């Protein structure tokens with residue numbers, strides 16, 4: 336057959352084959368040239384990856400930090416099916432999340448998001464138009480210069496918390512929860528919950544509990560491995576994931592709609608009573624978008640509003656708890672912070688936001704609280720949108736990127752003896768504050784916490800008002816012995832301390848409702864906790 340082909344035909348056949356082979360060779364050569372080594376990491380087994388190298392797989396941030404001495408600030412690791420890039424230092428975090436933010440601002444996606452109503456959560460949205468719209472709504476409302484508009488509301492919420500502590504110091508968990516739930520509902524929907532059992536608070540918290548129970552890390556692995564489990568009919572024996580999904584979708588829908596309906600009801604009341612629109616995220620955003628209304632925008636407003644509750648209430652609640660824990664374990668820090676307040680504010684009034692610059696030690700306590708036990712020890716995972724080369728290492732497209740906040744807060748060079756609670760590390764010798772504001776507790780780059788300034792203001796007023804009026808101490812058992820406090824933090828992506836026995840004691844003279852009424856300017860009718868006995872006096876701490 337070959338003999339029958341003349342030279343010209345051979346040339347016709349050979350030329351494309353040669354071109355094809357050359358292009359292929361060049362492509363492979365180019366790929367090999369650009370495909371540098373992956374960053375270092377621990378030994379990797381088939382299927383399991385490096386999971387056995389972690390001492391405590393439920394708290395991977397500890398293991399990632401321990402690997403730092405062997406593999407450095409940037410580590411590549413596979414845990415089961417997930418490839419992860421761990422960033423262990425602020426320098427690398429800045430280089431990647433800030434200087435190369437176009438590549439490092441995506442979020443890892445999962446097939447569990449949609450069936451469990453997590454697909455509208457700003458913090459999980461892929462880097463795209465929907466996320467941009469959410470982000471814009473949040474930013475316009477919560478940027479640094481806008482926060483002063485919420486000061487009065489935050490102050491009122493903090494004062495209500497003080498009344499609740501005075502009335503029932505044992506229910507301190509409930510009072511902190513009430514503060515964190517009510518300030519965010521007010522700022523977002525102009526809605527004031529009337530008690531701990533308020534139906535809006537109830538539905539929001541129910542959704543958060545459902546999601547945490549239904550799609551913890553274990554359940555996610557199972558569903559991602561066997562997706563057919565979500566195709567089973569609800570009545571099928573053992574179809575627990577399907578049933579949980581149906582419930583999450585229903586409650587997820589309610590969390591968007593019910594507070595929104597309350598908002599609409601309130602608006603009508605406002606209009607009827609004084610003709611004025613309330614000021615809150617929902618009202619302000621609707622005003623701004625007037626003329627551009629469509630289904631996408633209305634959905635985004637409902638989603639962003641509803642996500643605010645989960646994002647703000649759990650984080651501020653958990654951080655106030657870390658603060659209370661630190662104060663019990665370090666009474667000398669508590670006394671010093673109280674002395675700072677007494678010096679700058681006196682005892683005849685309570686602190687407000689104008690006092691903030693005059694209270695450097697309290698500011699240092701807040702920063703140290705964020706550092707000592709960051710609520711998100713691994714932040715919220717980012718992902719890459721394209722591949723990258725960093726310091727000669729190849730970073731693949733789509734890899735999960737974890738900013739290991741825990742490792743950054745344990746940096747011995749920057750924070751000597753990092754496990755100690757020492758606010759002084761944020762102060763110069765002359766008592767003025769250093770430039771380290773602990774912003775790393777709020778994440779990095781384009782995905783950095785969009786409620787950072789609101790969260791910061793809420794935390795500051797809560798802890799400053801508390802320190803001005805109360806002290807927290809170890810509790811005593813029936814035989815008069817001090818009950819030791821052993822800090823316990825759950826193994827989860829958001830990790831507030833578990834509750835601990837304590838006693839909360841007023842430190843202002845004549846610790847009565849009347850006195851607190853004078854100090855705060857709030858009347859008893861404004862208290863959120865309605866089971867309130869205005870005649871009850873509590874013995875003040877001797878000071």
Ligand code: HEM
Pocket residue numbers: 457458459460470473642643646647648650651654710711714715716717776777778779780781782783784785786787789790791794
């Ligand atoms: C103590 C208070 C808070 C802490 C410690 C905190 C921490 C964080 C962290 C670590 C992230 C992830 C950042 C990243 O991926 O790099 C985040 C994201 C987020 N936070 Fe906060 N946060 C707090 C309060 C708030 C508040 C009050 C809001 C109110 C609306 C809020 C809304 C959000 C949202 C929407 C995201 C997702 C941002 C995105 O993916 O683009 N947070 N927060």
